[in-house]
Amino acid sequence: MTEQLIEKIETMEKKHEKQKHQREKEYPKSSVTLKIYRANRRAGESPHYDRIEVPVQHWTTVLDALLYAKAYKDQSIGIRYSCRMASCGSCGMKINGIPRLACYTKVSELQGREITVEPLSNFPHIRDLVTDFSQFFAHHHNVEPYIQNDNADMQEKNKLTEFIQTPEDVDKYLQFSYCIKCGLCYSACPTVATDTQFPGPQALSQAYRYFIDSRDTAPKERLNLVDNRHGIWRCHFAGSCSSVCPKGVDPALGIQLLRGHLLGYSKNEKKAAELKERQKKDD
Amino acid sequence: MEHLCSLGANNKKMTMLRESQIMKIHYITAVAALFVVAVHIMMRIAIMPYGMSLEYENVIANYQNIPYIVLLESILVLVSIHGFNGLRVILLELRQSKKWEDGVTVLTIAGMIALVAYGTRTIIIANGLGVE
Numbered sequence: 001m002t003e004q005l006i007e008k009i010e011t012m013e014k015k016h017e018k019q020k021h022q023r024e025k026e027y028p029k030s031s032v033t034l035k036i037y038r039a040n041r042r043a044g045e046s047p048h049y050d051r052i053e054v055p056v057q058h059w060t061t062v063l064d065a066l067l068y069a070k071a072y073k074d075q076s077i078g079i080r081y082s083c084r085m086a087s088c089g090s091c092g093m094k095i096n097g098i099p100r101l102a103c104y105t106k107v108s109e110l111q112g113r114e115i116t117v118e119p120l121s122n123f124p125h126i127r128d129l130v131t132d133f134s135q136f137f138a139h140h141h142n143v144e145p146y147i148q149n150d151n152a153d154m155q156e157k158n159k160l161t162e163f164i165q166t167p168e169d170v171d172k173y174l175q176f177s178y179c180i181k182c183g184l185c186y187s188a189c190p191t192v193a194t195d196t197q198f199p200g201p202q203a204l205s206q207a208y209r210y211f212i213d214s215r216d217t218a219p220k221e222r223l224n225l226v227d228n229r230h231g232i233w234r235c236h237f238a239g240s241c242s243s244v245c246p247k248g249v250d251p252a253l254g255i256q257l258l259r260g261h262l263l264g265y266s267k268n269e270k271k272a273a274e275l276k277e278r279q280k281k282d283d
Numbered sequence: 284m285e286h287l288c289s290l291g292a293n294n295k296k297m298t299m300l301r302e303s304q305i306m307k308i309h310y311i312t313a314v315a316a317l318f319v320v321a322v323h324i325m326m327r328i329a330i331m332p333y334g335m336s337l338e339y340e341n342v343i344a345n346y347q348n349i350p351y352i353v354l355l356e357s358i359l360v361l362v363s364i365h366g367f368n369g370l371r372v373i374l375l376e377l378r379q380s381k382k383w384e385d386g387v388t389v390l391t392i393a394g395m396i397a398l399v400a401y402g403t404r405t406i407i408i409a410n411g412l413g414v415e
Contacts, residue, residue, distance in 0.1 A: 194376045227302050228302055229384060230375070233302050233372075234372070263307060
């Protein structure tokens with residue numbers, strides 16, 4: 001029995017070793033060439049691509065490669081980053097044409113020996129790989145991304161109440177609260193490309209996130225915020241926002257659910273009943 | 284930044300109908316149009332051979348049939364509303380300015396009314412109620 005087990009383990013080890021060699025053959029990427037978009041319009045520098053070769057390992061991310069290039073090859077590369085662990089959403093850029101987080105994309109998972117890095121689409125360009133997020137954050141700000149609750153008295157400390165939620169209540173919005181505002185969905189959205197007043201998938205999914213939160217008491221106001229000519233109805237449901245999200249948020253789902261509430265086929269009766277009950281208790 | 288923060292505020296325009304109400308009409312007209320057009324096509328092929336149904340006498344005979352006139356008029360109205368609102372939605376995305384948006388809205392409503400009026404006129408004339 002034991003011999004059989006040892007034999008099995010040895011076979012597995014051999015198999016792993018073989019796979020490792022095969023992988024190394026497939027990825028002989030001891031180095032890759034970064035094709036970096038360079039432009040600084042303020043300095044009169046016209047857009048062009050710089051090719052920089054950088055050494056890589058299996059675990060090297062595109063951000064690591066870029067930082068290597070910045071440290072040892074060309075210190076003038078403009079790049080924004082912070083946490084290096086897909087938490088801050090700063091290093092969003094187009095990698096081989098797809099919006100991705102540079103810190104979350106390993107070089108080994110990309111095909112070819114040349115990696116093209118460009119600034120995010122649908123954002124005003126500042127320099128090299130850095131884009132301006134003012135408009136994006138303004139759209140986020142416009143959907144009032146915070147809990148509004150009439151029962152929460154912010155002045156009187158004694159009147160502070162606890163707003164209890166069931167796990168089911170939390171489930172309704174939990175995935176949308178994982179948004180890190182990296183702007184990848186905004187960059188992938190075809191509607192944003194043509195309509196600058198369209199709030200974009202991020203803002204609309206956040207509108208849903210607060211709308212469906214059982215602690216929020218301003219659902220009507222929230223619906224009014226997105227129910228306009230350039231609002232939620234301009235979404236074409238391309239779904240590209242959901243496919244590029246690095247945190248597994250499905251903004252397209254949030255938009256469709258919010259639309260359902262606007263059309264009146266998704267009633268929020270349960271929530272209304274709960275709020276009434278809560279108000280009675282408070283009184 | 285103040286300008287950017289007012290992006291949403293700019294959208295809060297005084298309109299006769301909310302966008303959700305317009306889109307409700309858009310979806311309802313689409314479903315209703317599918318139904319009436321299906322009935323219309325069935326009438327073309329169920330009563331007599333398709334080629335015969337398009338002969339002059341048979342087409343004029345259709346216009347003498349009041350329920351069929353109602354069907355044709357409803358197709359005209361439903362498809363016009365749905366189509367012109369679809370056109371408005373597409374044009375709204377092209378440019379973002381109040382002038383353009385109001386212009387597009389007025390033009391598509393005018394186009395819709397003109398098409399319905401012209402189609403209704405055709406129905407009335409073919410029915411023989413109009414002045415020849």
